[in-house]
Amino acid sequence: MIDCILDFDPGVDDAAALFVMKNAKNLNLLALSSVSGNVSIENTTRNMQCLANLLDIDVPMGKGQPRPLIRQPYFASAHGDDGIAGFRKMIESENVRDLDSENSVEMMHEIIKNSSNKITIIAVGPLTNIALLLRAFPQDKEKIEQISIMGGSITYGNMTSLSEFNFFVDPEAAKIVFESGIKLIMAGLNVTQLATLTETQMNSLNEVDNKKAKFAYNIIKYYVSNDTGIHDPCAVMALECPEIFEMEDMYIDIDTQSQETRGMSYRNIRREKDGEFNCKVITKIDLDKFGEKLLDSLTK
Numbered sequence: 001m002i003d004c005i006l007d008f009d010p011g012v013d014d015a016a017a018l019f020v021m022k023n024a025k026n027l028n029l030l031a032l033s034s035v036s037g038n039v040s041i042e043n044t045t046r047n048m049q050c051l052a053n054l055l056d057i058d059v060p061m062g063k064g065q066p067r068p069l070i071r072q073p074y075f076a077s078a079h080g081d082d083g084i085a086g087f088r089k090m091i092e093s094e095n096v097r098d099l100d101s102e103n104s105v106e107m108m109h110e111i112i113k114n115s116s117n118k119i120t121i122i123a124v125g126p127l128t129n130i131a132l133l134l135r136a137f138p139q140d141k142e143k144i145e146q147i148s149i150m151g152g153s154i155t156y157g158n159m160t161s162l163s164e165f166n167f168f169v170d171p172e173a174a175k176i177v178f179e180s181g182i183k184l185i186m187a188g189l190n191v192t193q194l195a196t197l198t199e200t201q202m203n204s205l206n207e208v209d210n211k212k213a214k215f216a217y218n219i220i221k222y223y224v225s226n227d228t229g230i231h232d233p234c235a236v237m238a239l240e241c242p243e244i245f246e247m248e249d250m251y252i253d254i255d256t257q258s259q260e261t262r263g264m265s266y267r268n269i270r271r272e273k274d275g276e277f278n279c280k281v282i283t284k285i286d287l288d289k290f291g292e293k294l295l296d297s298l299t300k
């Protein structure tokens with residue numbers, strides 16, 4: 001079992017990642033942490049609480065950072081105004097649990113410090129919380145087994161022609177994480193943009209008569225009309241079922257400079273020639289298996 005914390009900015013595909021997490025056989029979820037990203041921190045945090053209630057997930061929940069380390073917040077329109085395609089009202093309930101922490105960086109630190117096992121972090125939003133954790137509590141690094149990230153790309157971007165959303169939003173945070181020396185897995189756009197549900201799979205999802213599946217169908221239907229890639233579950237599946245991916249050791253750098261390359265991830269070939277690698281980058285995905293696994297998680 002892999003002990004893990006999920007840091008996310010729900011977000012429709014973040015919600016899909018939580019469905020996969022809930023049904024994972026090899027992952028032991030210890031906590032949830034929200035971050036500003038697809039929508040404001042107030043919205044991502046409320047979505048986290050409502051999703052945890054919907055999925056019966058009873059782990060500590062912490063509210064994360066309200067803005068990137070240096071830059072102004074930047075939101076994504078593909079997820080609708082509330083971040084879950086306008087469907088939060090469908091899962092609001094008086095049973096939604098209160099937050100356990102108003103500062104998820106401190107919450108993660110406490111969990112990492114007190115755990116006898118090494119902890120894996122799955123981060124599928126901007127890397128603000130994770131970078132702060134590493135800066136505020138550098139002693140935690142040796143207790144972090146690895147970080148599985150959805151972000152970046154080794155081909156094209158979705159914010160600029162070169163930059164992916166999560167790294168574009170907080171490039172400085174991404175740089176800190178990629179320079180941390182911690183083992184990283186990167187599920188970048190080069191594979192996640194292809195990861196989606198077929199029309200047949202969407203129809204099957206629509207036929208399932210329970211609240212979770214109805215909610216999942218509605219939010220994904222809205223979302224895929226804006227962005228066909230259901231990105232975030234890839235970072236969860238990279239740990240749960242790594243056999244559906246091919247990964248390559250690379251040295252990934254993050255650009256924090258100009259407009260077009262803001263947050264761009266790129267291979268540093270010189271460092272690779274010197275035998276330096278900081279990341280396992282997913283280069284191939286079995287799309288059939290991805291779809292099957294996602295559909296299975298959404299319909300349970």
Ligand code: BDR
Pocket residue numbers: 011012013014038076124125150158164165166231232
């Ligand atoms: C990433 O950006 C967000 O909109 C998604 O939730 C995903 O984490 C894809 O670029």
Ligand code: CA
Pocket residue numbers: 008009010011013014037038124125232
């Ligand atoms: Ca996300």
